[in-house]
Amino acid sequence: MKSPSVVGILGGMGPAAGADFARLFVQACAAHLQALGLPVSDQSFPEHWLAQVPVPDRTAALDAPHAGRAGAHQPLDPMLQALGRLAALGATTVAVACNTAHAWHGLLQQRFPQIEVLHVAHEVAHDLRAQGVREVGLLATAGTYRAGLYDGVLRDAGIACHLPTEAERERLMHGIYHGVKVNDLALARDCFEPVARALAERHGLSTLILGCTEIPLALPAVPGHPRLRCVDPAWVLARALARRAYAGFREERPMLAA
Amino acid sequence: MKSPSVVGILGGMGPAAGADFARLFVQACAAHLQALGLPVSDQSFPEHWLAQVPVPDRTAALDAPHAGRAGAHQPLDPMLQALGRLAALGATTVAVACNTAHAWHGLLQQRFPQIEVLHVAHEVAHDLRAQGVREVGLLATAGTYRAGLYDGVLRDAGIACHLPTEAERERLMHGIYHGVKVNDLALARDCFEPVARALAERHGLSTLILGCTEIPLALPAVPGHPRLRCVDPAWVLARALARRAYAGFREERPMLAA
Structure with missing residues (x-):
């Protein structure tokens, strides 16, 4: 073999x-x-x-x-x-x-x-398109937003991508750098969860991309939102x-x- | 720096x-x-x-x-x-x-x-001796028992090492090979837990060495035995x-x- x-x-x-x-x-x-x-x-x-x-x-x-x-x-x-x-x-x-x-x-x-x-974004877009997903929210680092890593690739795949507000993005960064990266997962969760919830509710989303490898380590799913699917790009x-x-x-x- | x-x-x-x-x-x-x-x-x-x-x-x-x-x-x-x-x-x-x-x-x-x-056995023996541990039980693979990887090193450190019976060892091997190695953690736990409990109770032990890297993946601690300390050699x-x-x-x- x-x-x-x-x-x-x-x-x-x-x-x-x-x-x-x-x-x-x-x-x-x-x-x-x-x-x-x-x-x-x-x-x-x-x-x-x-x-x-x-x-x-x-x-x-x-x-x-x-x-x-x-x-x-x-x-x-x-x-x-x-x-x-x-x-x-x-x-x-x-x-x-x-x-x-x-x-x-x-x-x-x-x-x-x-x-x-x-x-990673090509693999995620490919997977989501195959599943018929048309709209997502993206949780990520400021660098990923700035570089537009997911936006264009998702758009090319016919998938609309919603981003958090500036204040929400800062909260995500705080959770990544002062939470996961220093092994304080509780603090990270406190940062990620309200942002995930607000973004999903604001746009009526059923899919969120957890577009920073550190985010799913603290927030694999959003409590109280069993139908909100969190896509871990690392798994894809x-x-x-x-x-x-x-x-x-x-x-x-x-x-x-x- | x-x-x-x-x-x-x-x-x-x-x-x-x-x-x-x-x-x-x-x-x-x-x-x-x-x-x-x-x-x-x-x-x-x-x-x-x-x-x-x-x-x-x-x-x-x-x-x-x-x-x-x-x-x-x-x-x-x-x-x-x-x-x-x-x-x-x-x-x-x-x-x-x-x-x-x-x-x-x-x-x-x-x-x-x-x-x-x-x-690994030298590091574990060194740690246990520093903590004043004098007696342990060892859960491991048949190969580790056969090679006597821990026995001599622990003895040299003044620590008595108790081993499971032949039937218990077979049960551990079953849990490792048909449980953890094929991603069936529930089956693995069903194999490891009774052996851990029996070995600890038979000798009145307060410390068990989980001497196969696969064992703690399914059994990090023994339920119902809060005072039984399970040492993960991988962590040491x-x-x-x-x-x-x-x-x-x-x-x-x-x-x-x-």
């Missing part, structure tokens, strides 16, 4: 989200194998490497004077170094475990044409990475069945 | 336990920084790499005819390959996220004298790895304070 492909996870942004992405990827692989009726064992998982490297703050770099110029190289350099190492380890596909870092996706992909760097991305890892593996199935 | 050292995690045995070890390591780093009164941010974590590589079953290899001969090279080869890659990535210390795999600890450490390969090992990563970093503190 042909082995699954080696894949990589570019993490450290923050490290808790990176470790959680590894967990989601393992879960996505198990689900993939089970859906194909294949046995799950330690040896049936793809070789994968999680790089947790210190990367300067992404939102701060996007906020720097002449964004895309002066500050923007700061997160890019360590991401390129880690990506090069993942490529050297044999990774054919890499997922970046940070939504905001996707502001540098184009440059990462351009420098490493030999590997596929997944784009983890499933996409699992599909890539098993792509060659899957092709072999007809021969095995024959 | 001097950066913390690069460290590595040798995982994939199983992959869920490896990903969970990365989570514990991130948590241990945050706790370490907080205990030193240092700020916690994405950039204050050590660079670390998680290698999740397919490794043949450890217990099966230890069970093979002429154990330590015929089957024993099977897990060793991929572990050595991954360890070499972690060394090439700059790791100075590596933790192996699998108790049973420590049967090959001596060979791994011997082949890579330039890095420190932590030994994660804290040891965090201390190594910050060892040079910590030495710099007096200069910073001056």
Whole structure:
């Protein structure tokens, strides 16, 4: 049986989200194998490497004077170094475990044409469109809003995207930086929950994208809103990475069945 | 400020336990920084790499005819390959996220004298002795029992170690292989809980070592036994790895304070 492909996870942004992405990827692989009726064992998982490297703050770099110029190289350099190492380890596909870092996706992909760097917003838009979703709210970092990471991609997929107010965005940032990133999940939840509720109620939404890997760590769902679906882009991305890892593996199935 | 050292995690045995070890390591780093009164941010974590590589079953290899001969090279080869890659990535210390795999600890450490390969049982024995614990029960895989990974180390530390009966050990193996490793945590819990309870009650124990990385994933504590302390060796090992990563970093503190 042909082995699954080696894949990589570019993490450290923050490290808790990176470790959680590894967990989601393992879960996505198990689900993939089970859906194909294949046995799950330690040896049936793809070789994968999680790089947790210190990367300067992404939102701060996007906020720097002449964004895309002066500050923007700061997160890019360590991401390129880690990506090069993942490529050297044999990774054919890499997922970046940070939504905001996707502001540098184009440059990462351009420098490493030999590997596929997944784009989280493309994967989310693709999934939502397949499910017939037409309207969503987006909770994210200031950097993700500023870079417009989801807006255009969702629009191209025919999905309207509603954003929080400026004050609500500041509250989200507070919960991410003073909550999840310093391991105070209660404070984070107190920041995220009212914003999620207000955004959903203001536009009558049934779907929210939790577009920062740190948000679902504190708020996987909105209490009291059982019908409000919270999409975790990390889970969507983890499933996409699992599909890539098993792509060659899957092709072999007809021969095995024959 | 001097950066913390690069460290590595040798995982994939199983992959869920490896990903969970990365989570514990991130948590241990945050706790370490907080205990030193240092700020916690994405950039204050050590660079670390998680290698999740397919490794043949450890217990099966230890069970093979002429154990330590015929089957024993099977897990060793991929572990050595991954360890070499972690060394090439700059790791100075590596933790192996699998108790049973420590049967090959001596060979791994011997082949890579330039890095420190932590030994989980040594770290656990050291911690328990410091806390004045004199008697424990050990839940583990058949391979860990067979290799005597904990027994001698605990004995040297003056700690008596009680083991489950043969039938109880089989039940643990069932929970690990047909529960945690295939993502059926309810089945795993049904296997682990009665064994933990019986072992603790038989010997009047107040401390159990959950000596397989998969066990705490399903049974972090024994319900109805609030005073029975369950030691997760992965957490002990994660804290040891965090201390190594910050060892040079910590030495710099007096200069910073001056």
